[in-house]
Amino acid sequence: MNQPNQPMKTTPKRPYLLRAFYEWIxxxxxxxxxxxxxxxxQVxxxxxxxxxxxxxxxxxxxxxxxxxxxxxxVTFNARFGGKAFSIWLPMWAVMAIxxxxxxxxxSFPADEYAEHMEAFMPDVPAPSPVSLATVGGSAVADEAAGAAEGDSQQESVGKDEPPPPKPTKRPALRVVK
Known part of the structure; x- marks a missing residue:
């Protein structure tokens, strides 16, 4: 049993919250x-x-x-620019979902895994807190969806171009006799 003045040591909440938010999304x-x-x-x-x-x-x-x-x-396989990659992320590197x-x-607090981050990156300053409102403007690597969706969903990293305009007229078939 814990001493009254000793904080209870618990497992990190991040993996549980990550799975829960993933499922909700x-x-x-x-x-x-x-x-x-x-x-x-390590990432x-x-x-x-x-x-x-x-x-x-x-x-x-x-x-x-x-x-x-x-x-x-967190592990998975994905395609970037048409090339397959195996992704491996230590849980302490996941900052937000x-x-x-x-x-x-x-957004996940950096202090939950502070000792892990210091062990792997002793000379690198900790990242500043991230607002989800600013995440949309950061580098996005949308992997290609593969054959399930037919064509690539790859977004160019760092491009601020608007998507191409959609056709205003619907295609139509004409019966020719």
Missing amino acids: VDNGMTPHILVDARSD MVPRQFVKDGNIVLNISMSAANNLMIRDDE YSRETQDGL
């Missing part, structure tokens, strides 16, 4: 994204998509194959 038909602190060499992501030490990953069922959210890691469509989500 998917159940509501939205696209889950995670913000990852990719400054450590296995395609480095060309890392911007300012962070990467945003689409972890929807159509983009992330074999997604596993365990208590100490949110819905692409509504930006609703949850």
Whole structure:
């Protein structure tokens, strides 16, 4: 039993909250994204998509194959620019989860895993707190959805171009006799 003045040692809440928010986002038909602190060499992501030490990953069922959210890691396979990658993220590197469509989500406190981050990145300053409102403007690496959706959902990282205009006239078939 714990001493009255000793705080009780509990397991981190992050993996539980990450799984719960992932399920909530998917159940509501939205696209889950995670913000990852990719400054450590322990974080296995395609480095060309890392911007300012962070990467945003689409972890929807159509983009992330074999997604596993365990208590100490997140793993999945995805395609970036048409190339397959195996992604491995220590739980301490996951900074937030949110819905692409509504930006609703949850930021995780950095102090929950402070001792892990210091062990792997002793000379790197801790990231500043992240607002989910600013996540939409950060580097987004939307993996290709693969054959399930037919064409790539890859968004160019760092591009601020508007999407191409949609045709205003609906296509129609004409019967020729």
